[in-house]
Amino acid sequence: MFFHRKAKTLVLYYSQSMGNTKKIAKRIADIKSYDIEAIDTINEYTGSFDDIMAQGKEEVESGYRPKIKPLVHDIMSYNRIIIGSPTWWFTIAPAVSAFLDQYDLSGKTVIPFVTYGGYEGHSLSDLEKQCKTTKILNPNSIQFDAENLNKMAISEKDLDTWIQSI
Numbered sequence: 001m002f003f004h005r006k007a008k009t010l011v012l013y014y015s016q017s018m019g020n021t022k023k024i025a026k027r028i029a030d031i032k033s034y035d036i037e038a039i040d041t042i043n044e045y046t047g048s049f050d051d052i053m054a055q056g057k058e059e060v061e062s063g064y065r066p067k068i069k070p071l072v073h074d075i076m077s078y079n080r081i082i083i084g085s086p087t088w089w090f091t092i093a094p095a096v097s098a099f100l101d102q103y104d105l106s107g108k109t110v111i112p113f114v115t116y117g118g119y120e121g122h123s124l125s126d127l128e129k130q131c132k133t134t135k136i137l138n139p140n141s142i143q144f145d146a147e148n149l150n151k152m153a154i155s156e157k158d159l160d161t162w163i164q165s166i
């Protein structure tokens with residue numbers, strides 16, 4: 001007789017400016033009935049969009065890691081993690097880097113995704129690298145309209161095809 005450990009999946013995401021990454025994460029969790037939690041910073045980013053763009057640039061360039069709130073879910077009890085980050089200055093958001101510095105995803109299957117508004121740079125490959133796990137499945141980068149930043153640039157059908165595959 002064979003015993004299979006049932007795959008347990010947690011969707012994690014960080015979403016700051018438009019709620020784009022949250023929207024994708026929620027859609028995954030809704031369609032697949034996966035658990036979901038936001039990665040969140042202790043100190044909120046404040047100011048105008050341009051202020052946050054400028055602060056983000058400084059943080060990315062200096063390798064700054066904001067303090068983040070501890071997760072409520074016990075990551076040890078999940079063997080699959082879906083993790084989503086917005087693109088900040090061609091890489092992932094510092095909050096997601098902070099999370100990945102603190103939490104060990106080794107041995108887990110990780111499905112990484114990023115959202116971006118025109119030029120993703122190396123955000124998806126940086127996310128894959130920073131997850132420090134060998135099992136990466138179906139990574140995806142999801143473009144939003146560069147003019148209308150909270151409008152998805154791919155069709156809902158294409159998004160759902162990817163969601164069905166994870």
Ligand SMILES: Cc1cc2nc3c(=O)[nH]c(=O)nc-3n(C[C@H](O)[C@H](O)[C@H](O)COP(=O)(O)O)c2cc1C
Nearest residue numbers: 015016017018019020021056086089090117118119
């Ligand atoms: C600080 C900052 C830097 C950004 N840098 C980029 C970038 O390098 N390339 C890009 O295409 N979009 C960039 N964007 C746009 C976001 O990646 C895009 O709007 C994303 O979907 C926002 O996700 P969110 O609403 O979940 O925070 C940036 C946005 C912010 C706030």
